[in-house]
Amino acid sequence: MAAYHHVMASAGGTTGRLGTNTSPSLTRFIARRRDLASVAGALTGSRLLTLTGVGGVGKTRLALEFARRAHDFPDGVWMVRLSDIETGAAPESVESALIAALDIPDMSATSPRGKLLLGLRAQTSLILLDNCEHLMPTLRVLIPEVLREAPGVKIIATSRESLGVAGETLHHVAPLDVPESGLTVPQLNANPSVALLLDRARAIDSSIELTEDNKSDFVTLCRLLDGIPLALELAAVKLRVLGIDQVVRRFGFHLTALEAPPGATTDSRHRSLRAMVDWSYRLCTPETQALWRRISVCTSDVDIELIESMAAADVEPPDLLGLVESLVSQSILLTERDGGEMRYRLPAPLRDYGLELAESSGEIATFTRDHREALSRRAEQAFHGWCSDRQRTLLRQMRMDHPGYVAAIEWSLTTPGEQAAGLRLVARLRWHWLSGGLLAEGRIRSDAALARVSEPGIDRAQCLFANVWIALIQGDPGASATYLADLSSVAERLADPRIAVDVVQGNAMLALFTGDISGAIEGFEQAAQRYASISERYMQLTAGYLLASAHVLTGDPRRALEASEQVIRLSEATGEGSARSYALWVRGLAQWQAGSLDDAQRSVDAALAIQAELLDSICTALCMHLLACIAFDRGDVDRADELSRVADRTWSALGTSLEAFGAPLADLLRERIPRQHTPDAPVVAAPVGASQQHPSEGLAQVMRTRARAVSSSSITQILTKREAEVAALVTDGLSNRDIAARLTISKRTADGHVERILAKLDLTSRHQVAGWLARNGDISTP
Numbered sequence: 043m044a045a046y047h048h049v050m051a052s053a054g055g056t057t058g059r060l061g062t063n064t065s066p067s068l069t070r071f072i073a074r075r076r077d078l079a080s081v082a083g084a085l086t087g088s089r090l091l092t093l094t095g096v097g098g099v100g101k102t103r104l105a106l107e108f109a110r111r112a113h114d115f116p117d118g119v120w121m122v123r124l125s126d127i128e129t130g131a132a133p134e135s136v137e138s139a140l141i142a143a144l145d146i147p148d149m150s151a152t153s154p155r156g157k158l159l160l161g162l163r164a165q166t167s168l169i170l171l172d173n174c175e176h177l178m179p180t181l182r183v184l185i186p187e188v189l190r191e192a193p194g195v196k197i198i199a200t201s202r203e204s205l206g207v208a209g210e211t212l213h214h215v216a217p218l219d220v221p222e223s224g225l226t227v228p229q230l231n232a233n234p235s236v237a238l239l240l241d242r243a244r245a246i247d248s249s250i251e252l253t254e255d256n257k258s259d260f261v262t263l264c265r266l267l268d269g270i271p272l273a274l275e276l277a278a279v280k281l282r283v284l285g286i287d288q289v290v291r292r293f294g295f296h297l298t299a300l301e302a303p304p305g306a307t308t309d310s311r312h313r314s315l316r317a318m319v320d321w322s323y324r325l326c327t328p329e330t331q332a333l334w335r336r337i338s339v340c341t342s343d344v345d346i347e348l349i350e351s352m353a354a355a356d357v358e359p360p361d362l363l364g365l366v367e368s369l370v371s372q373s374i375l376l377t378e379r380d381g382g383e384m385r386y387r388l389p390a391p392l393r394d395y396g397l398e399l400a401e402s403s404g405e406i407a408t409f410t411r412d413h414r415e416a417l418s419r420r421a422e423q424a425f426h427g428w429c430s431d432r433q434r435t436l437l438r439q440m441r442m443d444h445p446g447y448v449a450a451i452e453w454s455l456t457t458p459g460e461q462a463a464g465l466r467l468v469a470r471l472r473w474h475w476l477s478g479g480l481l482a483e484g485r486i487r488s489d490a491a492l493a494r495v496s497e498p499g500i501d502r503a504q505c506l507f508a509n510v511w512i513a514l515i516q517g518d519p520g521a522s523a524t525y526l527a528d529l530s531s532v533a534e535r536l537a538d539p540r541i542a543v544d545v546v547q548g549n550a551m552l553a554l555f556t557g558d559i560s561g562a563i564e565g566f567e568q569a570a571q572r573y574a575s576i577s578e579r580y581m582q583l584t585a586g587y588l589l590a591s592a593h594v595l596t597g598d599p600r601r602a603l604e605a606s607e608q609v610i611r612l613s614e615a616t617g618e619g620s621a622r623s624y625a626l627w628v629r630g631l632a633q634w635q636a637g638s639l640d641d642a643q644r645s646v647d648a649a650l651a652i653q654a655e656l657l658d659s660i661c662t663a664l665c666m667h668l669l670a671c672i673a674f675d676r677g678d679v680d681r682a683d684e685l686s687r688v689a690d691r692t693w694s695a696l697g698t699s700l701e702a703f704g705a706p707l708a709d710l711l712r713e714r715i716p717r718q719h720t721p722d723a724p725v726v727a728a729p730v731g732a733s734q735q736h737p738s739e740g741l742a743q744v745m746r747t748r749a750r751a752v753s754s755s756s757i758t759q760i761l762t763k764r765e766a767e768v769a770a771l772v773t774d775g776l777s778n779r780d781i782a783a784r785l786t787i788s789k790r791t792a793d794g795h796v797e798r799i800l801a802k803l804d805l806t807s808r809h810q811v812a813g814w815l816a817r818n819g820d821i822s823t824p
Contacts (some may be wrong), residue, residue, distance in 0.1 A: 069241070069245070070241055072237050073234030073238060074100070077104055078104070078108055080084060081105075081108045081213060082108065084211045085198075087211070088183065088198050088211035089189055089196045089209065090203050090207070090209050090210045091196075091197070091198050091199070091210075092198075092211070092213070093200045093201070094201055094202065094203060094212055095176070095202070096213065096217075096315070097202065097270065097275060097390065098200065098272030098315045098391045099217055099270055099272075100272075100821045101172075101200035101201075101215045102172050102200055105198050106121070106170070108198070109121070109170055111166060115166055115167050116309040117194075117712045118167050119167065119168045119169075119170070120144050120168070120170065121170045122140060122143040122144070122169065122170065122171050123342070124171055125173040125176075125341070125390050126341045126342040126414050127137070127176075127177060127443040129176040130176075131177065133180045134153075135183070135488070136180045136184065137154035137157075137184065138483050138486070140158055141483075142159065142444060142480070142783070143160070144158075144169070146161030146729065147161070147268075147479065147695050148483050149479065149481040149482055149516065149659075149697050149698055150482060150516060150697020151482065151513075151517075152697055155187075157482065157697065158194065159188065160595055162195050163192050163432065164194070165194055165195055166194035167194070167196075168196050168198065168227060169196070169197050170197075170198075170199075171185075171198070171199040171200070172199075175201045175202045175203055178201075178203075182206060182207055184207060185197060185205065185207055186207050192799045194496065199524055203247075214477040218234035218271060218274075220235045220264045220265045221233040221260075221261045221264055222270045222348060223258065224262075224580060225257075227257055233264070235267075235269045235274060236252065236260055236264055238275070238683035242275050242373075243281045245283045246279065247280065249258055249280065259289075260286060263277060263286065265292060266290070266314060267314050269782055270315045270397075271390060272315060273315045273319075275373050276318045276372070276373055276374075278373075279371070279373050280293075284774050292321075296317055296320070296324075297314065316392065316395075319392060319395050320395075322372060322374060326368070326374075327365075329357065330368050330369060330675065331362070333349075333366070334367065334375075334392075334396050335403070335409070336405075337349065337352075337369075337396065338387070338393050338396025338400055338409075338468065339400065339406065339410045339413050340387075340413060341389070342445035343387035344384055344385065345384065345386070346363070346384065348416050348417070348420070348443075349362065349366060349386065350362055351416035351420070352409075352412045352416045352723055354413075375386075375387070375497070376389060377626075380442060383442075398629050407457075410450075410513075413450060414464075415452065417443065417446055417447055417450050418463065418467050420439070420443065421440075421474075424470070424473065425471075428473050428580055428618070429583070429618045429621075430617055431616070431618065433618055433656060434618075434619070434656060437473070437474075440473075440478055441478060441720045444474070444480075447474070448487075449473060450464075451464050451468055455494050460496045461491070462501070464491055466501045468505055469488075469491075469505045470504075471487075472485070472504065472508045475487075475488075476511060476512065477620055478659075479657070479659060481512045481516060482512075484509075484512055485509060485512045488505040488512075492505055495662050498531070498535045499536070500534075500540075500541065502535070503529055503536065503538075503541040503817055504545065506526075506532065507548060509525045510522050510525045510526050510552070511551065512553065513525060514552065516697075516698055516702065517698050517702030519552060519556050520794065522552055523552060525548075526545070529545055529548060530545050532634075533545045538651075539572070540578065540621065542572075543573055546568050546569045546572065547566070547573075547584075549561075550562050551588065553783075554566075554588060554592055554595075559595050560596075566588050566589035566592060567589060569581075570589060573585055579616060580618065580621060583609050583622075585692070586605055587605075587628050588603045590602045590603075590609065590632070593632070594632050595704075595706040599633070599635040600631035602628060602629075602631070603636075605628075606628045606629035606632065607629065609621060609622070609625035610622055611790070614791070616791060619652040620658055623648075623650075623652040623653050623656065623661050626645045626646070626649035627649045627664050627665050629645045630642040630643070630645030630646040630668055631668055634668060642799055643669075644801070644802065647801040647802055648798055649661065650665050650801070659692060659695075662692065663693055663696070663700070666712070668684050668799075669685045670685035670686040670711075700712070761799065761802060765802075767794055768795040768796060769811055772799070772811045773811055
C-alpha cells in the first residue's frame with residue numbers, strides 16, 4: 043500500500059532520522075521556477091499546501107523537487123505514495139500505510155491513529171502525500187488531526203481536487219506554456235513546453251535539433267498536447283523512430299479520431315493526454331499491451347522477478363525482459379533504484395488507463411490473483427528460507443514488497459473464494475511481522491484473516507502462534523493466552539506435530555513472560571527437542587535462547603552459557619543471524635551475571651554487530667540494558683546512565699517496555715543500576731509530547747559510544763592474543779578457511795574470531811581491518 047520504502051532525506055537536514063530516498067531523478071527539472079517559489083512562499087504561512095491540477099501535469103515532480111531543496115526539516119522529508127492504497131480503503135488501513143511509509147515504530151497495541159499521532163507529535167518534518175483524490179473522506183478527517191497534534195509537521199498534498207479542510211492553501215499547477223507561431227528558434231528554445239520536449243528527445247537521440255525548417259512542427263505538437271508534461275514526455279519517445287513532422291501528422295489524426303470514453307471530461311487537456319496515452323498503447327505489440335494491463339493491477343512498484351512470476355503462464359522470462367524494456371524505453375514504465383535493485387512502476391494516469399482496459403476485457407480478477415500468487419510464492423520462500431544467511435536480504439525484500447503484500451491481503455480477504463489464500467499469505471509473512479518491526483500490523487492482519495477463515499488448519503494455527511508471540515512482546519499476556527487457547531484447540535483437531543510443538547513453545551513463552559520460570563524451562567527444553575526432531579531449525583534455536591534466558595533468571599549462569607553456546611554453534615552452521623544475536627545477548631547476560639565483564643562486553647558487541655544489519659530494535663534495546671549494567675559494574679556510572687536512558691527511550695518509541703518481558707528480567711537488569719542519581723530518567727515511557735527517539739538512533743548512539751572507546755584503546759586492550767593473530771592474517775589477505783588451516787583451528791572457530799574482531803573494532807567488513815590497523819598502529823602478536 044503506501045510507499046513503505048520511499049522515504050526521502052531533507053537536503054539540508056543534519057540531525058534526526060533521515061531515511062533513504064528513491065533514486066534522484068534522472069531527468070532535468072524544467073520550467074517550474076516560479077512554481078517552486080510559490081510553493082516555498084505558501085509554506086511559510088501555511089502548514090498544509092495542496093497542489094492541484096489535471097493528471098500528468100507534474101504535481102508530483104514539483105513536490106519532489108521542492109522537497110529535495112528543503113532545508114528546514116531536521117526530522118526529514120517523507121514521501122507517501124497514496125496511489126499504493128486501494129480506493130475506498132478503511133481509515134485504519136490508510137493510517138497503517140502512513141505509519142509504514144513514515145518509518146514510525148509499529149510494535150505497540152495502540153490504535154494506528156494513536157500511533158501515527160504519537161510518532162509525529164515531536165517531529166519537525168515535511169510529509170508529501172501524493173495522489174490524494176481517491177481517499178478524500180479519510181484524509182479530510184486525518185490531516186487536520188495530524189496538523190493539530192503535531193505542530194512541527196507541514197504537509198504538501200497533490201490531488202486533482204482540493205481537500206477542502208480548514209487552513210488549506212491551494213496552488214494550481216498549470217500546464218506548461220505553449221508557444222505561439224511566428225517565434226524565432228531562440229525564443230522557442232526558451233519556451234517551457236518546447237524546452238521539455240527537446241530535453242527528453244535529446245536524451246534519446248542527441249542529434250535532434252530545433253531548426254527554422256521544423257520549428258512549426260514543434261509548435262504544433264506542443265499545442266496539440268496542451269503543454270501537459272507527461273504527454274510531452276511520451277511524445278518525445280516517438281522521435282526516436284519518427285520525424286517531428288510524422289509525429290505531428292500521426293498524432294493529430296489519432297487525436298481527431300479518438301472518441302472520449304463514456305463520462306469523460308471534455309476538457310481538451312484531458313483529451314490530449316488521453317490521446318497520447320492511447321496512441322502509445324496502440325503502438326505497442328499485443329504482448330506488450332497485455333503486460334501493461336497486467337502490471338496495472340500492481341498498486342506499488344515491483345521488481346523484474348515479480349513481473350516474471352506474475353506473467354509466467356503467458357510469457358517466457360527471456361521474452362518478458364524484452365517487453366519490460368520496451369515499456370521502459372517508451373517512458374510508460376518508470377524505473378528507480380532502491381539499494382541497487384531496479385524497481386518498476388506505472389505513472390498514475392497510465393496505470394488508470396491500463397486498469398480501465400483490463401476491466402473492460404474482464405482480466406482484473408485474473409491479473410490480481412496472479413499478483414497475489416506471485417507474492418505468496420515469494421513469502422513462502424522467505425518463510426522456509428529464514429534460517430539461513432539470507433535473513434538480511436529476505437527482510438529487505440519483504441520491506442520493499444510490503445505495500446504489495448498489504449494490497450494482496452486486503453483483496454483476498456474481501457473477495458469471495460479468496461479468503462483462505464489471504465490467510466495463508468498472512469501466515470507465511472511471520473518473520474516480516476516479527477523481525478521486520480511490524481508487530482502491530484502483523485497482529486491486525488492476522489486478526490482480520492482469522493475472523494474470515496474459521497476452519498482449523500495449518501495456516502490458521504500459524505497465524506495464531508505468531509499472535510501469541512506478538513501479544514506477549516506488546517505486554518498483553520491476556521490476549522496471548524486467548525490466542526494460545528485457540529491454537530491448542532486447533533492442534534487437538536489437526537494432530538500435526540508442528541502445531542503441537544508450537545503449543546508447547548507458546549505455553550513456555552507465556553510462562554516466561556508471566557514469571558513462571560520453572561514452567562518455562564521445562565517447556566523450552568521439551569520444545570527444543572521436539573523442534574529438532576522435525577527439523578524446524580529456527581524454532582529450535584529460538585527455544586534454545588529462550589531456555590538460556592530462563593536459566594539466567596534462576597541464577598544459573600553455567601547452564602545459561604551451555605544453552606546459549608549450543609544455539610550459537612547451531613546458528614553459525616546455518617549462517618542465520620537473528621537467533622544468534624539473541625543467543626549472544628543471553629550469553630553476555632550470563633557472563634555478566636558470573637562477573638566476566640570483558641566476555642560479556644564482547645558478546646553484546648557481537649550481537650549489536652549483527653543487529654546493525656538486521657535492525658531488530660527489541661534485541662538492540664535488550665543489549666543496551668546489558669551494556670548499562672556492564673558499565674555500572676565497571677564503575678562508569680555516567681555511561682551506565684546514558685545507556686539506560688537510551689534503552690528506555692527506545693522502548694518508549696517502540697510502544698512497549700522491558701517489563702513486558704516479565705518482572706524477573708526487568709528486575710535483574712534494573713536493580714543493579716540505582717536510579718537515584720538520575721531521578722528524572724524515564725523508566726518505561728517518555729512523557730506525552732516528549733521527543734520520540736527512533737529505535738535505530740539508539741543503536742547508532744551505542745555504536746558511536748563504542749567506537750569512541752575502541753579508538754582510545756590500544757589494540758592489545760581490545761583483542762585477545764588469538765584475535766590479534768587472526769587480525770594479522772586477515773590483513774595479509776587470508777580467507778577464513780586459510781586462517782583455520784594456518785592456526786590449526788576449525789573454519790567455524792575462525793569465522794567466530796573474525797566476527798568478534800569486526801564487532802570490537804566497530805567495522806562492517808574484513809577488508810576494513812587493514813585500514814583500521816594502518817590508522818591505529820600495526821600489531822605485534824602479544
